[in-house]
Structures are given as C-alpha cells and as structure tokens.
Amino acid sequence: MDSNVIYKTILDQREELSLMTNEDFVYRNEVNQISLNTKQAQVVIGVRRSGKSTLCHMTLRNAGVVYGYVNFDDDRMANLMVEDLNFVLEAIYRVYGNDVKHIFFDEIQNVNGWHLFINRLLRQGLHIVITGSNARLLSSELATHLTGRYNEIRLFPFSFRDYCVAKEIETDIPTTKNMALLKNTLDEYLIEGGFPEIASLPDKQGYVGSLIDAIITKDIMPRFHIRNANALKTLANHLINNVGQIINMKELVETLKIGSDKTIRNYIDFLAQAFLIVPLTKFSYKSSERLRSNKTYIVDTGMLTFRPNLLATENLGWRLENAVLLELQRRNMPLCRDVFYYRPVSRLKEVDFVIAERGNVMELIQVSYDIGTPKTLSRELSALVDASRKTGCKKLTLIACSETRKEKISDMEINVISAIEWLLAR
Ligand SMILES: Nc1ncnc2c1ncn2[C@@H]1O[C@H](COP(=O)(O)OP(=O)(O)OP(=O)(O)O)[C@@H](O)[C@H]1O
Structure with missing residues (x-):
C-alpha cells in the first residue's frame, strides 16, 4: 500500500481528533481499568457502539499524555496488509513526533496478522491500547496471540449512573422530588437501554x-x-x-x-x-x-x-x-x-x-x-x-x-x- 496514503490518513485522523474534547462525553468508571504504566497491551472489547473508542481517548486524554492514534476502520486503510504496518509506525512518528510512547490502534483486528506487529511494539517498550468489537478479536484468540501480554477490559453500554449523567439527572441528592425523577429515569433506562447514541x-x-x-x-x-x-x-x-x-x-x-x-x-x-x-x-x-x-x-x-x-x-x-x-x-x-x-x-x-x-x-x-x-x-x-x-x-x-x-x-x-x-x- 502507498505509504503516502497511510501518512495522509493518519494526519487527517489526528485533525478529526483535535475537534473532540472530553467535555463532550460522559465520564465512565471503566477509565480506571485501563492501565497506563504497563508493558501489557490494554485491550478494550465489547459490543458494537458501546463507546470503546471514546473510552480509550478519554483515558489517554485524562492522563495528559501525547499518544498516536490510528483508526483502521477507514476505507483508505481497507487494503492494508500486515507488511504495511511498518509504514503505519513511520507515519505515527512523523505525525505525532519521535517521542510518542503511547499508541491507540482502533479496530486493528481488521488487519490479518496484527498481533505480530503489536507484540513487536510491546517488546520495544511502547504502551499500546487496542479496541475491538468484531468477533475476530475473540478473548480466546487474544490469549494465544498476545501470550499473556494484555489486560482485557470489557465494556458494556452505559450503566444507569452513566445514563443519568448523560441526561443531566442529579444522582446524589435524595430529595423527594429528585427521587421521583430518578424513578422515572430508571424506567426510561430499562426501556431505552444504554447505547450512548x-x-x-x-x-x-x-x-x-x-x-x-x-x-x-x-x-x-x-x-x-x-x-x-x-x-x-x-x-x-x-x-x-x-x-x-x-x-x-x-x-x-x-x-x-x-x-x-x-x-x-x-x-x-x-x-x-x-x-x-x-x-x-x-x-x-x-x-x-x-x-x-x-x-x-x-x-x-x-x-x-x-x-x-x-x-x-x-x-x-x-x-x-x-x-x-x-x-x-x-x-x-x-x-x-x-x-x-x-x-x-x-x-x-x-x-x-x-x-x-x-x-x-x-x-x-x-x-x-x-x-x-x-x-x-x-x-x-x-x-x-x-x-x-x-x-x-x-x-x-x-x-x-x-x-x-x-x-x-x-x-x-x-x-x-x-x-x-x-x-x-x-
Ligand atoms: N462516554 C460517552 N459519552 C457520550 N457519548 C458517547 C460516549 N461514548 C460513546 N459515545 C457515543 O457513542 C457512539 C459510539 O461510540 P464509539 O465509537 O466510541 O463506540 P465503539 O464501541 O468504539 O463503536 P464501534 O464498535 O462501532 O467501533 C459515538 O457516537 C460516541 O460519540
């Protein structure tokens, strides 16, 4: 694949990312499950659209670290092969600087053989965050591919607390009026569910x-x-x-x-x-x-x-x-x-x-x-x-x-x- 296309894609993705701020999102408890000072890949898995990518961005931003980001769920990356992943790494260094220590790969399981690349980066001491909902990123396969070098974080759609925060419902004030509001919100949550969107x-x-x-x-x-x-x-x-x-x-x-x-x-x-x-x-x-x-x-x-x-x-x-x-x-x-x-x-x-x-x-x-x-x-x-x-x-x-x-x-x-x-x- 053309290395310029990869570079341009990663550059565009960084620009899109810069438009996003943590204030736009509901803070989720699972942020605490992603470790930053570790040699293990942090793998966030869960059902489609549950907020996995957002959680990873939120965690890395909260920590105030510079991190490289590549979203493989991009049509320009559709034909990417495992041998192109070196171009991806080069492009990350060009876009984010040579000192970058944290890299977030979104939906990397779209690339066959991705684990060889990730294992290499882990051996080089980089901190890696990965997401996946696709059944290709199965728990059982993670164990084989990353041979113990990973921490699996399972994300479900919004909890009731997340849902209340999203709807701006006060959860800590037990007044009669607020309790009635919470009761209605619970019924709404049970019916509507917790997909963030x-x-x-x-x-x-x-x-x-x-x-x-x-x-x-x-x-x-x-x-x-x-x-x-x-x-x-x-x-x-x-x-x-x-x-x-x-x-x-x-x-x-x-x-x-x-x-x-x-x-x-x-x-x-x-x-x-x-x-x-x-x-x-x-x-x-x-x-x-x-x-x-x-x-x-x-x-x-x-x-x-x-x-x-x-x-x-x-x-x-x-x-x-x-x-x-x-x-x-x-x-x-x-x-x-x-x-x-x-x-x-x-x-x-x-x-x-x-x-x-x-x-x-x-x-x-x-x-x-x-x-x-x-x-x-x-x-x-x-x-x-x-x-x-x-x-x-x-x-x-x-x-x-x-x-x-x-x-x-x-x-x-x-x-x-x-x-x-x-x-x-x-
Ligand atoms: N914490 C949050 N607060 C508000 N909205 C959120 C939050 N997390 C996710 N969303 C919204 O939900 C949608 C799905 O989020 P995201 O892309 O992070 O999910 P995903 O699990 O990575 O999805 P996919 O499985 O398609 O890759 C997006 O529109 C996002 O803005």
Missing part, C-alpha cells in the same frame, strides 16, 4: 435493528463461516424474547428447526462471543455441572424494546433483572468474580444471581421490580433463605423498586435495597 436518535428501532443485524451478518457469519443468517437471527430473537429463562434445547431444536442441540449451543456461543448475549450458568460446587442449563441475558435492555411487535412498557421486571446482571458483570469481572444463577434440585425457589469467588459463594441476589404484595415479598425472601441454607452464604440481597430496609426471616437478615440505590452505588 440512542437517546438522541429519532429512529431507535432502526438503530437497534441494524446493530443486531450487523453483529450477525458482519461479525459472526464471516468469522464462523455460517451461511444461514435466518437461523442465527431466529435464535437471537428467541433468546431476546426469553431473557433469564432456562434454555430448553430439545424444545428449541423443534420449534426453531435449527439442526441439533449441538448446533444451537454453538450458535449461542457465537452470539456470546460477539457480545450480543450474556450467558449464565447454574451454580454448582461441582465445576463439571456448571456447564449445563444455560440461561441468557441480552447486552442491552433497549434490545428488548426496539423490535417489532413488542410493547415498550412490557414487563419492567425482566428488564430490571437484565440490567442488574449487566451491572453485576461490570462490577465483578474486574475482580475476577463469577456470576451464576441458583436452581435447587426441586427447581422451585430459584435465586437470580450468585456471586462466587474461586468457588465460594459471596452473595445471593434476588431481583424483583415490584414487591408490593406480602405474597411476592415472602416468595422472594424465602427463595433467598432456602439458597442460603444450602450454600451457607449469609449475604442476602433483594433488589427491588422499594425503600431500602432490612427484613428478617427466621434467624436470617436480608438487605432489601432500592434498585435505584443499588444501580447507582459506586
């Missing part, structure tokens, strides 16, 4: 629809050599319609008419690797049993809304459950804690989420949008108490749209936490 778009349905379509046709199909787009779309739609439900493989094979349950398991895995769905496994002390009975959630609650034939206000309950799961992933992944669901042998009294660290249960969490009636409250509490007796875990939490308080059943104490308070906790 969505609030300002008139055609939300079109936006979400084309996102799902792009994930399936541009990320998954070419990466995993799948020809049947319809089968994947039907399955994705089914999973979206059934978030938090136990997947019945036999039934799925029959109703969706997609090959065997092995094919379905593979497809679910592809959807998860492209970050569209978040699978959850049943908690068990036996690790072999943790592979069975998957449930899935969706990467953004807006995807539950902006599809044909669904009422926007439908069932805030499973939206809240889904939003809590996403928040649990945000908080627990950096701590290397796992999230499961709990299902006793009797299959009655499930608990939505189990937080575990190296096999030890740290917390049991039940989510219920509305615990207004004594019957519902008692059902949710007794599921927690039963699971507590089985697992020995004493930290029991019920997240609900109600006042924060303590409840006691037998000798056990349960923290009932307002969903707003829990979602906004730092």
